[in-house]
Amino acid sequence: MTDSAAGPAETQSRARYLLDGRRLTIADLLGSGLLKEGARLRFVRPRVGESHEAVVTPRGWIQLSDGEEFRSPSKAAMVAVGNGTFDGWEAWQVDDGRYLTQLRQELLDRAAEEANPTAPEIEHQQTSVSPSERHARLKEARDSAETGHPLSLSVQELLAWWGATGRGAVNDQIQAELANHSLVTSPEFDKVSLTATVRLVKAAEEQTEDLSLVGSPVTAAVPAGVSEELDSRETGLTVGTLPSALAGIVSVKPTATFEEVITLMLLHDFSQLPVLAGPHNLRGSVSWKSIARARHADPGAHLSQAIVDARDVRYDHDLIEVLATLVEHDFVLVRDQHNAIAGIVTAADVAQAYGELAGHFLLIGEMDRRLRQVIAGAFTLPEVTGLCDPEGERIASFGDMTVGDYQRVLENPGLWVQLGWPLDRKVFIARLEEIRRIRNNVMHFNSSDPLPKTDVDKIRHLNKLLREYGE
Template identity: 50%
Template sequence: MTISENPHRCWARFCDDQGVPSQADRGKPMAERTVDGSADEPLGRASYLFEGRRVLVSDLVHAGLLGAGTRLTFRQRRSGQDHLAQVTSDGRIELSDGQRFKSPSAAAAATTGRGPYDGWTSWALDDGSLLDAVRQEFLDTVAELPRSGAVAADGHAARHARLKDARRQADAEAPVTVTVRDLLGWWGASRRGYVVTEQVAAELANHGLSTVPDFAAVGIDDRVTLTGPSRDTEDGEEKAADQEPTAGQEEPREASTPGPATTSSDEEDKGEPIQGQTVGNLPSALKGVVSVSSSASFEEVFTRMRLNGYSQLPVLSGPRNLRGAVTWESIARARYADPEAPFSEAIVAAHAVSYAEHLIDVLPDLERFGFLLVKDQTNQIAGIITVADVAAEYGATARPFLLIGDLDRQLRRVISEGLDMTEVITLCDPDGRRKLSTFDQLSYGDYQQVLGNQEQWDKLSWPLDRKSFIARLDELREIRNELMHFNDKDKAGDSAIPMLRNMIELLREHSG
């Protein structure tokens, strides 16, 4: 293991290699450097690799914490076989057969042809320390750098300490459990847009943490547990082998916990992740189920369904053994065919899906059965979804789109009726490249450009504060972008709909 005597100097060289400091910062002391000339955030914080990217072996090499040629060993516990590798100068893991990998997990899996493995806790240095320990030293070094006291910097430091504590508790088998909403709050977020989701996943992975169940695949008020890497990679391999592969999975995962614990995967950067509603995002998906056994009576079933207002009940033999379901229709059919029919004659086929499956992929089964049972990360039947649940979900998703369309029309009407097109073109298309000629060609950005101009604003003669109005318009622009790109897993929802309605009503009131 090659570790510099001065980690801060190594980190400074790392930042320099990455091209992070601006030209104006060259030669300045570490504590005085800024990113992109900003005086608000110190170099160590802004270049902290928590910002949406997982730490790579190459980062450790650039920081001077690993040297080229450092030997790594992956020992399989049961067989006692050792697999050797070395770190290359460009931060790859090179196996004895010459294969090179950016991912420690992929390298570990390639040595045996099996997996998944948590590569960071599989590979050890000659002194016995794990690759994960070097990664944690890297993160600690950055956290200890001088900071300016900016709010953002303080937030990074607090989150780093909180994640370190969560890892300690996970390793002590006393893991932290929080709601998804509270977890997002560690990052100052209230919804799971793609940027936030990727940042949370990356920072959790950097600390060797994952959430069970996957925080991105359950409701925002559901609880998740922060778990650490498996202590036995071979046990993790066997557990993972029992699970069906998650849709879209392309390479072995690091986490050994059953289910799609995406927060601990050691994936290479793949750009903007594809977001989509999962079964687990529906409020009823993991809220528990009322069930009966196959030995139940018609009277028991009838009573349970009436008391709870249910149209169906799953029939279970244990929490993971789905035997079928009983519905009002199946009861009527069984009794119609034979008034003395036993309860077993009313049991019909039922279908169970994983909480992590994409909602759109299960719609054919939902149409076929009318309802679906939902399996949690341990494969227990943990909830039920119906056609009504999906209709409500898509209705809630569609509502903000309708309001955004109305807002767009109101803004265009205000500008077209109150302002001169020639002046609007001068503001929005001064060089004529867009060839603007009508108000219908204006974009949302154009509305902001025009209404943000003091001269144009004064022509509207509104008794409103321009800065407050434009600030809200910019908030709605961000919400609009999230929705239009389908990147907000939690939708604009509760907060955006009132904001949109209030803006629309204000425009109607003051535009005549």
């Protein structure tokens, strides 16, 4: 069906498909008629005096002059050059001089014009921001980034564009829509706390002229935000997701006096202070213990004699890998995306983060157990398997049931009547569906964020109801 023959509903559906949570491909440009099979592409690098040629294949891949084919323009550009990191959409030009990114933008603009601004958002979204409005915001952010004035906003504000209050299920959609506008966040939005500030900057066209790749260029990794073929990422706890990690640092210079250090430690109730010769130059740290040892060994000691080694990690480092260091040293200093020392994480910070996570597991575990007890007490196993596992391949006992199974049983009108609860079935099932999604994010570690209080309260209140009606 041609564009002119498509009905309004189909046109809006196609527009939503292009705008909602997927990375556009060369095949999309072919399908829209903006690019033709066999179109010649050129990647010119005037600074080094070289040019690379390619053609678009019938399936929407890029074929280099040596015959190799790549779905990703970025990978094609990287392999053509042999080193470096590129945004392929910004690199390859068609015969009329336009870049692939311009064709992609034209396709997105078409979709935004066709999209129905009043169409309901996808199930996890709770905001009035439509896909077309979000498209406009991303275009403005791209323009700002190109002029050297990137938009800054908190992670919470960024998530609100997608109607989310926490990360997890929405991460892939955000990554895809940012990539469609050649944008990334700095630092990475899913590696820092919700209150951290990020900037929307252009994906790197080329990180460095002399960046060499280890191994074959075909298998070398492309940084996040550059390749449009990145696998879905499940985000766990990173160092940067702790609020203190990038919250700033109180430090002293190597030339500081004991009096200056002691005063700062007393005023801030610190046990240690980092010693920095500059934002990127970590010399070590001083603590009450190191000061006492230095002065015990030499009453006339200078601060340099109290400086001890300090450990530092990047903000995007997996938190679990830092635990051993925290056990030994009590704290680690955190470097931001520019490699500057930007914060500190202590053993107490980590204990609090994992304590919150453990609390969520306990609440969900209670809910799971009580729902299973309600169903096991009210229904027979054949009644349950008839709805949830008619082939008899999965559920051999009530303990094999999932939350989805509980939901299928309780939303059945006949079984609900048999349960005998004087409650509204539809309202109860709607809340159970909400909690199922919350549970999946927590149990599958799809989000590095603490549960919002509203989500915790939903689980607590359900558990209370189950205690009252399920006994």
